[in-house]
């Protein structure tokens with residue numbers, strides 16, 4: 193029987209073992225050699241499937257053997273398997289009864305790209321952000337002990353995710369708690385790009401010098417056998433050993449955290465993995481199994497260039513970043529040419545942030561700090577305090593990790609840090625854990641911070657220039673999207689702080705739009721004009737400070753609508769509503785933005801439509817708003833999401 197999707201079959205693929213795997217129980221019936229064969233079928237399925245749907249790729253190929261071994265040795269969902277980041281959990285999903293849904297991977301209303309508790313009992317913990325697995329796993333292990341239960345808990349964390357401070361906090365706590373808990377470190381020397389930092393170098397030494405401890409034992413034994421002086425020599429060796437110990441003894445760092453260190457083991461050698469996991473399963477206390485794998489294993493292009501195959505390259509753009517990110521990167525180079533104080537800082541997202549060319553051009557003025565957003569923010573504060581002009585390039589969703597650092601280290605001290613917030617708004621297939629939903633709400637409340645969003649890539653250039661002219665902290669947010677483009681020849685100029693931009697005159701209503709919603713508003717205005725309604729369209733530009741004078745002027749004479757790609761609660765529309773209330777201005781206000789629920793995956797267009805941020809919904813809301821004016825209804829503030 194050929195394995196096939198609802199909407200098509202896999203031409204010529206033969207999954208004689210895989211097609212019979214509907215749950216881990218089916219896997220447990222297979223012997224070692226069948227599991228090795230199954231690994232080949234899983235890899236073939238991944239290539240066939242992800243090449244069609246897109247999604248994360250290299251990391252999944254790297255954990256095929258591990259995932260098979262985990263579901264062979266442990267008993268999910270009774271035993272808990274917790275994935276870090278979760279981009280490498282496709283094999284786990286395949287083995288836990290979701291293979292026939294893979295044609296819907298990361299599609300609207302389809303299979304999520306990350307583990308989700310409400311998708312399967314085998315998904316012990318939802319994830320998408322890095323460095324959470326050890327904390328979550330430890331929590332489950334402690335809960336188990338408190339309940340007098342005895343299931344196993346396994347957290348799988350990559351070497352990239354291990355650079356996240358949260359992971360260190362959890363290791364520290366686990367070592368103190370001392371409960372039975374297995375952490376598997378999947379070390380492939382890669383984050384999205386090559387892994388960075390001293391920890392990565394330490395792991396490299398562990399990988400390359402596992403024999404140190406055996407050599408030390410042999411030397412000691414040989415020394416002891418030397419008549420007369422052997423004992424003195426051994427004592428000397430002991431002293432020498434302790435001074436060297438901190439360099440080479442495998443796993444000393446982890447043993448320092450109270451973990452038994454096992455490894456490094458070959459993460460693609462299924463038989464030895466099975467044995468190692470069986471051993472580890474029966475050890476008491478915290479255990480760390482250091483596994484060495486190859487990101488992209490089994491697919492030549494991905495093995496050769498694992499950074500380019502972190503996700504399946506989208507055919508249209510062949511790995512180039514979205515247009516706003518590209519323009520950001522190009523503008524950064526322009527700004528760095530003009531001002532030697534400008535430096536770029538990114539938490540492990542060089543390619544995604546559009547900084548690859550910047551790194552080639554200015555290798556000494558860019559810092560990839562690893563998956564360490566909190567450190568990145570305060571590192572920027574330190575750079576600014578000492579006279580540099582740091583630009584923190586960070587995704588909206590990951591900036592959430594550094595909220596206190598933005599307040600405590602950057603804004604209270606009014607340090608001139610530019611926070612370039614990429615992926616602000618709907619990101620699409622990455623779904624709930626990655627939507628850039630909250631930054632306007634959580635940044636708007638911080639004193640001393642300026643917050644702006646361009647209507648297109650051209651305005652982004654000028655906003656970056658404007659931001660770097662300021663003496664205090666400025667955040668510029670922009671979407672994972674291709675906008676109207678940029679005239680890169682236009683000389684950079686400052687945009688007056690707190691000033692919006694009138695794009696279209698009309699006297700029936702005023703739509704104040706933020707970022708790409710300006711384009712939606714302009715299209716809606718064309719449609720409204722055909723209905724005899726004339727709308728003023730304003731490019732808000734600034735979420736903070738508000739253009740109070742303009743808002744008040746329009747609110748006094750016509751109904752207002754605000755549109756933003758961000759949470760309604762606390763966003764730009766809320767700021768406008770607060771202003772009108774504070775000024776005692778009675779008018780109709782309709783606010784459009786993200787509703788009060790997490791927004792699942794799909795394409796940007798599908799999701800924006802689903803939440804009412806497309807032209808049709810804006811036209812409907814505007815018509816309703818104007819209708820209210822004719823009906824002489826009492827002025828009020830309404831929110832239509």
Ligand SMILES: Cc1ncc(C[n+]2csc(CCOP(=O)(O)OP(=O)(O)O)c2C)c(N)n1
Pocket residue numbers: 251254277279280320321322323349350351352353354378380382383384487539540541563590593
């Ligand atoms: C807090 C946070 N920052 C950044 C990211 C983006 N990100 C996703 S995967 C990844 C690299 C993860 O490396 P590793 O844990 O070694 O997994 P591998 O892909 O090598 O298997 C990064 C930086 C994220 N998911 N979460």
Ligand SMILES: CC(=O)[C@@H](O)[C@H](O)COP(=O)(O)O
Pocket residue numbers: 277279320321384502503544615619622672
């Ligand atoms: C898993 C993860 O967090 C990253 O791989 C993220 O999916 C990258 O997002 P972009 O594709 O928007 O760069």
Ligand SMILES: [Mg+2]
Pocket residue numbers: 350351352353378379380381382383387
């Ligand atoms: Mg890695």
